[in-house]
Amino acid sequence: MPDKTEQDKEVEQTNSGVKKEGNWKEIAEFGEQVEEALEDTAEDSIEKFGDWRPKLEESESDVKRKTVDEAVSHEKKLEEKTNGVKEDLKQASDKMAEAGKKATMKELPDKEIIEPSEEAARPFYSRVVGLIRRIEQAIYSWVTLRFNPYYLDTEDFSVDIRDRKGGKFEMDVSVLEEEKREQLQDNFREDN
Structure with missing residues (x-):
């Protein structure tokens, strides 16, 4: 894992949480840090995020598939x-x-x-x-995600990953509850 202070300089504090721009590896590492920062405050949501977030060994298409799986109707x-x-x-x-x-x-x-x-x-x-469900999957895969970011919505927070072209991506994490948002932001402050 990269040096925390070097990584933190690239993390931007937003009104709703934190975001980071970088290559796929940097975004995957940022996702891991977000998971660690929120694991004590949002257990169910963080488990969903842990399954969905990009991993170092995964490609963009893996996250696309997981986004589609999360978005479509589940079995009744x-x-x-x-x-x-x-x-x-x-x-x-x-x-x-x-x-x-x-x-x-x-x-x-x-x-x-x-x-x-x-x-x-x-x-x-x-x-x-x-x-x-198959029609929904096709629409999400071929239409919705073609023009929109990969995203995950949970009870506690939402995350999206945008392709910024040229091998760069941006992950934006928005946390609804102020206390949880501050805890997340504290984890990425330079003075920590």
Whole structure:
């Protein structure tokens, strides 16, 4: 890791946090320092940042992929429950048969009708959501990130990385809560 005082001179204090311009290696090292500076104050957010931030062994395309993954819809519970079209429809059919038996015995088959309806819809819902996710990924990859920085938003802070051309990048870290922002900025002050 580079000499802290040499690194700190290049870190700019902003109204919302800190930012740094440099080559990919310098930005990766800055991300590591930000993670260390915030790890005690924003545990869940810092874990997300630790996964997303650029690493020395990664390329810009790795961060692009991670940005897309963070931005698109994540699997819904109903999507995770599906066992596939055949299996879900078989289970729904079996439960509808139970509902029919119950109805012939003059009992209300409420539960037996609701559950099969959900089971029959599951595989179709899963496919539609999966298709929407792929469309979202394509839009983020080919359109959104082409004209915008790579970014990560968490509960505690947001980070973006802009390509400044000529092998230079700028990472900007904005922290919402004043106390956490000051703690981050203190870590990059020259007199520390």
